[in-house]
Amino acid sequence: MxxxxxxxxxxxxxxxxxxxxxxxxxxxxxxxxxxxxxxxxxxxxxxxxxxxxxxxxxxxxxxxxxxxxxxxxRKPQGDEQDLLRIETETRNPALLLEQQDAVACIRRLIEQLPNLQQTIIRMKDVEGYELAEIADITGTQIEAVRSNLSRARKKVREHYLAIHTYNHYENR
The missing domain is CATH 1.10.1740.10 (RNA polymerase sigma factor, region 2, helix turn helix motif)
Incomplete structure (x- = not known):
């Protein structure tokens, strides 16, 4: 050319x-x-x-x-931190620490997802994009976005609950 x-x-x-x-x-x-x-x-x-x-x-x-x-x-940016920030003025310090650990755990679990699922869950749940916008940006069908988002959320939920349940029984 x-x-x-x-x-x-x-x-x-x-x-x-x-x-x-x-x-x-x-x-x-x-x-x-x-x-x-x-x-x-x-x-x-x-x-x-x-x-x-x-x-x-x-x-x-x-x-x-x-x-x-x-x-x-990239490392997590300030915007992501702001979206996940927990108000400290009215919170119990122990509860605050527990919530921060939960946020960090969920972030790590999201990072373990396949690339497309990572991108979709961040775009939808952190950045607030609509499913149609995500489909347009990622070049996938809206049903594929919905399916990937559902799978990503399910994996994060299952792994988080498994970790949380394991830690709960271990600390007894």
Whole structure:
């Protein structure tokens, strides 16, 4: 693919790719980095792009995958902490500690889920996205999102209850 064709086909997708990445990662600088990385990868494989039925679909898939990789490497951000923060003014310190342990345990359990389930449960339960928005962003059917969300919640619940029950009996 020549430079002019590349600009017309790939570079024209910049806003769409940026929007997709930004919806997932919620950090403009990181989203820009992802889009630039996608452009570099596409440029490096420009001679093979004609073999793809839809360069746009390839670019969107690459953007989603690279964004999800970037999210996976991130540590929990302040926004997630704020959403899970427990008010301390009116709480019993022992109860507060127990709740903080529960939040940390649930966070660890979510991190053990498959990537797609991790992303979906975070987008729905932490960030508040609607199922249709999640389906659009992840490129899956709404029923698949609903099913993955249900499985993710069930796994987290089962593992949390197993840990909680085990700890309860061990402390007796």
């Amino acid at each position: 020549e430079l002019d064709a590349f600009k017309e086909t790939v570079v024209s997708l910049r806003e769409r790719l940026l929007h997709i990445s930004l919806r997932l990662i919620e950090n403009e600088a990181d989203a820009e980095d992802v889009v630039q990385e996608v452009f570099l990868k596409l440029w490096q494989m420009r001679d093979a792009l004609d073999q793809y039925r839809s360069v746009e679909a390839l670019a969107v898939t690459m953007t989603k995958n690279l964004t999800l990789d970037k999210i996976k490497l």
